[in-house]
Amino acid sequence: MQRQGNGDAAAPNGRDRLGIDASPRVAEDTPLLAKADDGDSTTAASSVPWDWESDFEGVPWYRKPSIWWLLPAYAIYALAFGGIIVPKLNLVLTLVCRRYIAAQSTLHPDAPYTPVIMFANNPQCRIPEVQALATEFTLYMSLLTGILSAAICPKIGTLSDRYGRKYFLAFAVVGGLCAEIVTILAATYPDTVHYQWILVGSVLDGLCGSFTSAMAMTHSYGADVTSPATRGVAFGYFSGALFGGIALGPLLAAFISQVTGNILSVFWIAFFCHLIVLLYHVFILPESLSPKRQVAARARHKLEISSAAASPTSRAARAANFLAPLKILYPTGAGTSPHLRMNLILLAAINTLLFGASIGTGSVLVYYTNFIFNWGDFETQMFVGLTSAFRVVVLVAILPLVTYLFRTRYQNHARRRAAEADPDASTTVAADDTRTPGADTLDLVLIRGALVLETACHAGFASARQGGVFFAFGVLGASGSIALPLLQSALSKHVGADRVGQLLGAMALLNGLARVVFPAVFGGLYSLTVGGFPQAVFVVLSVTFGGMGVLSWFVRPHVYIEDEEPNRTTASEGYTDALAEELVDEEVVGR
Template sequence: MGRAGAPSIDDATTWRKRASDSATEVDATETTALLSPDNEGGSTGGSGKKADRWDGLDDFVDTPWWRKPSVYWLLVPYFIFTLAFGGALVPKLNLILSFICKEHFNQSDSDPPALPVFIGGENPQCKIPEVQSKVATFTLIMNFLTGLLSAIVVPIFGSLSDRYGRTRLMALASCGGVLAEIITLLAAKYPDVINYRWLILGSVFDGMTGSFTAGSLLTQSYTSDCTPPSKRAVSIGYLHACLFTGLAFGPLLAGYFVKWTGSLLSVFYVIVACHILFIFFVGLVIPESLSKRRRSVAQEIWAKGWQDRAQSFVPWVSRVKGANPLAPLKVLWPTGPGTSARLRLNLVSLAVSDMIILGSSVAVGPVIILYSEYRFGWGTLEASIFVSAVSLTRTVILLIIFPAVNYFGRVRPAQRRRALGIVSHETNSGADSLDVWVIRVATAGEVLACIGYSLAQNGHAFLISGMLAAMGGLGSASIQAAITKHVPSDKVGQVLGAIGMLHALSRVIGPLAFQGLYAATVKTLPQAFLMVLGGLFCVAFTGALLLKPHVHWTTQGEEEEETEQLTPSEEILGANSRHTLPIDEDQVTMR
């Protein structure tokens, strides 16, 4: 645990400079392996050789296992969280459809339909253009409000989590979803008392707590805190696998549950219970990933900066006039000591690529389903098979292929290095070559998938293109892990908050752009939205080509440790070990 007494700002430097006293140490990049439980902190294992060091969990060395943070604490509750989010999509849409359809026929001057409208039931009489248009407009308003408020809240949550911890804010992020589903439940149970337009208030509550975007970004911040750089991309990949599995099977399970119970209301009871379970688990059970000492240091640094800003008094009216709603994005363009133009280019390239990959998955998914049904005559069954196949392919890539790539590209080289008796000290030293190449391959796969979608003449070719697009899951996990390795640990939440803001903005802009484009071109050139999407992925691929490995935001402590400039040969062999064999490492700095 941390030292007793009030920590000072200098503790941040001391914390970063811990090292082993009995062996030569190197600053490891992504080729470093994860610490095993028996070898943490450079202790000897059964073979008598020291393992690679990572000081991220040094404050938790003396704590019991149930108070030690780990990504594995998150997997089950996060999967439940994504199941609840995915399970609510289709039932809520059908509920809104029946509400609006009933109101439409009640207000219409034409004869009422032969069959009455059942709230939440199968209503074929509602499949008319007038009702579909009203439903699309209403859901667009809901998504716009949620996305807009999330874009404001998520950066704030990210910054607060650096100072006060991740778990409590993760629990808070789900509270808005609970309120939104309770309003939906009440509107469905008492439709004559509570008008369906109250669902807009639920969207406001959801957006005020960051919605699904805040929950996802805070879980990634938690993972970055307790996972060494060598395994961070794979760990975030596990979270993405939970995400896509939950989004794929949530609607399926919800549909079967409604069929089994015979009531649409039953699924909303389960969804509310899932949200409450997630809040309870992350708020009271999961150990906090930031120690009290690290939180105190971050709070003191923030307080000092606040005092400096307060000394330069500016009237509040002038502050409001000069307020910039995009100010949280400034962290993606850092200036000052320890930064560089190459760092800024890397961060912007990664942020834009991530926004395109994640934004397209939210905005284009429904349009691709509409296009496939229009182009190939698919029904609900065929479209469901397509979504499930693509989601399962993405899950397999993240759970099996990605860990295998990490093992052969990072763990095995680290094992060979340890066989030479060299102990490495893991630090955030930017994306490594494997990160860069994975991102390039993933974005190239997305470009090829868009070409395949556009040229597909049958459903089988379309399905193959969708499986190729599943490679984008590799890119998203690698990008978000690489972003955290470009910045100091005390700015991870702030940076991921800015990324979350971009996700929220894409959630607002993307559906407007792609759904509007498809509606305007479906009669003349239905593939137009795929061409635009392919162009965006070309931008993401270009950004991946601009990435340079081993670029990071250097802190004061790291600058003091770098006492001499190494030649290219010394970077490989080591300044103090010129007689040793070459190490299979992209970048090594010997102390």
Template sequence: MTRSVPTIEGDMPPAMHTEVDGESQAGPPIIDAGPRNRRGTIPLHVHEQTPLLQQESEGLESAHESLAGPQNEAVGGQKSFWRTCRRPSLLWILPFLIVYMLGVGGTAVPRINLMMSLICRDNMARKATQNPSFTYLPVIIGSHNSQCQTPEVQSKLAQFQLYFNLLAGILSALACPRLGHLSDRYGRTKILALSAFGTVLAESITVFVAARPDLVSVNVLLLAAFVDGLCGSFTTIMALTMSYASDCTAPSKRSAAFGYIYGSLFVGVAAGPMLAAILIRKTGQALSTFNASLALHVLYFISVLVVVPESLSKERQHIARDSHRSKVSNEGEMGWLSLENFNPKRLITPLSILFPPVGCPSTLFPNRHGASPALRRNIILLTAIDTIAFGVAMGTAQVVIIYAEYKFDWGNVESSVFISIVSIARVINLFVVYPIVTAIFREPPKPEHIVSGSSTCEVVLIRISLLLEMIGYVGYAMSNQSSAMVLSGIVTALGGIAIPTLQSSLTKHVPRERLGQILGAKGLLHALARVVAPTVCSLLYSLTVGKFTPTVFVCLGALFGLAFCGSFYIKPHVSLEDSYPGSAHGEANEEEFASDSML
């Protein structure tokens, strides 16, 4: 007589033993329909053969584990090593950012010469058509042409550059905040790759124009500006790189991380033109610099898409997407191609998050208490001062050289030496001095769910940097010798730590879930400053040259003086607890950040 008795097994369905009673001792052996060589199988019925079978199975199990143990440990060790290597870190993205900036810096001067030679060629051809007796030397595209150094050609070049910068800057201003929001929902590296793809397309158009100038007009370069601006351009890549660094860097190390990012920018600005000059000297044509720049941008695009690990976890991306869906379902959202987006009011709409209301929920602070008055004031002041510092840096890049060449009769060699000295001073300041200072005066980290605000060290650094910038620009205005001009440039370079410190401090005033939005709004301000600041500085210089030539530097020194006074209203350690309800406290704490030894 037989009956089935179940066994208890951890994760397996009950196995059935065949029980044999005393009358059928000569029957078939005990059969376990379930897997017998698993720990956790406990037969409910015990008979004389059970111990022997259990010992046998346990022996087989121990033998199997002794053989499989080293293999499992090796596989586990490999996986752990791979996870450690693929952890998001500033060390992943920084080398490729330098590659990108080398491409940007290397084509800055050749692109201007390409525009000028194309404009000069068209202008000369038009004159020859109108006056058959008019003769001119052939224009070598992309090279120095003495016949093009006329006020008429210079004026047309300035107008074309204005159109080029306006087109790229306005489209970038429209795209930057939206791409920042997308990066919160779909990851930083994907949106970085999208912006880099726009740069690749724009550089491809430039290469085509430089290779076949006889087939196209200079206006084709406006298409490159359109594509580059539509994908966010340089300002979006910098803003998203800041977001990436914020994701994978502890708040206490964020200032140094931003310093490295801006140091990489100036490495490209300093080394790019020198490498381009060497390449042109060896190849004899400017086209080689555009080809090299295209190759560098393609390398950057592939790297951020394939090599650089994503800094936002899948969970945080899903939370951001769910939050966006609920917002769209409640408020609605217009498409990117809607004509309403080109309304000037819509252009500045993303900036509204920089003015969070006090005492009630907002986009940045959806908790029921909202922002505090001190928190709101800090955000507004930090954003305004950061925009001033960035705009002045962009607006004076050309004016300083023009002023020095006018006053001290500098040529290409002297101007290049001046740029190299100032850029090297900036790189040393951002890569050596700044990290050491932030490491010495680093404050202990606070829990992740607490908005910690600016540290005392950051506030002091902001004030010192603004003071140095003010002294440097006043020094430009008062310089009567070349050595004084160079010394003033070094002083302004030492004040260059203001921008990374301001941006690092700004990120400490919002929850991590809102970093993409706040940096996207900052990118919009940078895009607007990229258009407005050079126009204002160039216009002011053109109106005052020959009368009181250093007027522009006096005005900029006064502007930095106002910013320096405003920095005393920035309050350190303005904190807000539980600023983002629903986020897991401690979900991404210090353990999530990469342990970068360089920070």
């Protein structure tokens, strides 16, 4: 609900009926930066600690969650993910060619066929038939992983709200681990293990949520341990780790395969990377959701199940509804509003279109630059590597700097002025500006600016007739990489802490579908227009990004789900809070 003044009811002690903090919030007519939070409770003695910080008071440092615990593991995971993309495509091509040549030599024993040698250059595989079979098989792999991960991610997100994040992060890594095992077996024993077994690895990866689930759980973990004001920066760090992996992964894979003379070594290293990350998540990573929050989320879930039991729709029918998780984007009932629903739908639509455009144009860029500018592997790797490196700089350096200058610095200055004017007012200011519910105006300004840069980038791609100009527009578009993490952050600010996993799980569903649909759409468009107007795909992308920018202007700041009930209304809810408090006390005392 959109905040209008300070007349809304609040729970006693500034907490809602499930024990989640409900401190005074910022009004839409409040100045943009005067009430922003620096997100650092150590910057002033009077700062009010976040609820998650209160839950972990007295816990040893190695058991206290932070994005810095998760970021190194996510960087290793992203590095393995980026490092095997090209080697896996080449391996599939070799395995498909090996079977095709063997079949042709059996059908036509009189025709000369050169045997395919594993992990070597095989020019006999550069024929349309093999290329078509390899492309078709790769499409099946993408469809299986994408569809299954889209179906499973919302369920993982909802469960993680009730039972914690770390084990579901580990569960997502298990899928990649199984996929690497199958790939290694198919590459090591190509005559015994048919390459179609790789599809089993894709199925296992999809059933565990794949990279889509890992990304959603990572952002959920980050949302648990950051304030809304600093959440965009934290998500930017995660995106920086992702782009760093995409930039460095292929380069490291090429170097390793060159040194060892065997591309299989890349998959073994990826396997051990997944194994290390899995063990780290299980045994080292601190849980970000305290027992208190988990119990509160389970209590809310039981209430929802009780309400749904009265519905004429059967439970089986609800479970079979593939799109049912998207209901979180259209909340109804107390504490919601039309503005809230519009915000969630618009932000989700922009996020899905942006993610789909990013994931769906990778192969088009490679084919287009080869066709128009005659770029080879070196030029393409330089383009991808340098633009990804610039994205990392933007996400880990420029975005935090902008946030500090226009949010943290201004807020600290406002606090000092208030303290000088009235020493008794400093506590009030700190208590009032420790939370900024909903996306604030700074979030929206940055998102809109990033979409403008993306629009200009793709318009430049369409008009560029020289490779250097195309490269320059690629760097410009890299500046718009802040949009995705800021969109995820803005979405998470619209719902309560116990629904963040459910919301990001629903976004993972949309991203999983985009992962299937958009590559086919943009690839098909390019194949249809490459003979006459190859720039058509970039014209469509430019118009699409421009449309996203227009939609972003309909998103309102400081809109969120708000519990309007000032008091607990049932004994069971009071019992839930009491039980949660006991669990927290036991956890702190036990450690």
